[in-house]
Amino acid sequence: MEIEKIIRSRRIIKKFKPDPVDQDLLVSWLQTASMAPNHKMTEPWKIVFIGSETRAKLNHKTNFGHAPVLFAVLSHKGSTQVIRDENMVAVSCFVQNFMLLAWSAGVGVFWSSLGVSALVRTALNVSDDYDVIGIFGAGYPDEVPEAKMRTDIDAKIQYLA
Ligand SMILES: Cc1cc2nc3c(=O)[nH]c(=O)nc-3n(C[C@H](O)[C@H](O)[C@H](O)COP(=O)(O)O)c2cc1C
Numbered sequence: 001m002e003i004e005k006i007i008r009s010r011r012i013i014k015k016f017k018p019d020p021v022d023q024d025l026l027v028s029w030l031q032t033a034s035m036a037p038n039h040k041m042t043e044p045w046k047i048v049f050i051g052s053e054t055r056a057k058l059n060h061k062t063n064f065g066h067a068p069v070l071f072a073v074l075s076h077k078g079s080t081q082v083i084r085d086e087n088m089v090a091v092s093c094f095v096q097n098f099m100l101l102a103w104s105a106g107v108g109v110f111w112s113s114l115g116v117s118a119l120v121r122t123a124l125n126v127s128d129d130y131d132v133i134g135i136f137g138a139g140y141p142d143e144v145p146e147a148k149m150r151t152d153i154d155a156k157i158q159y160l161a
Helices: 003-009 023-033 052-058 081-106 119-126
Strands: 045-049 068-076 108-112 131-140
Touching: 003 081, 023 081, 045 081, 052 119, 068 081, 081 108, 081 131, 119 131
Parallel strands: none
Antiparallel strands: 045 068, 068 131, 108 131
């Protein structure tokens, strides 16, 4: 798939088939995703694969659409608020890279922001020096939702003299 088609067709997936996703493939996408821009090469991302015991503790209402794979993505806080903000932006780039690579191979991703809750931080044993960017389910989609149309970008562009 060409890049524009991948970007335009990607959807957040909320219902997955049970078919497993090859772990080596997942890790290779994570490796490629790490080519994301990151200021001062902080490489702030950390990936925590979540096994069934830990997953049960998260008690998610749809069990992440029954995604066969579940992982958290963390962002290192760094020593200042500026670094913390920049790191979270860099990790967001990392996540988008991953989602597009997965989508290009037919694998969808669920993004849950419940990662910010205290319960999740405890269940995942996240240390104080990391933010939780999200909990991500991955797998082959059972359902792909309709695209949600975006606002015409002209309405979001400003030209300064
Ligand atoms: C920071 C962030 C947090 C998100 N958290 C959730 C979430 O908790 N639950 C959810 O269903 N979707 C979540 N999403 C996915 C958005 O709802 C989704 O991207 C949006 O509805 C547009 O759909 P699309 O990505 O399929 O085009 C999150 C996305 C981002 C970027």
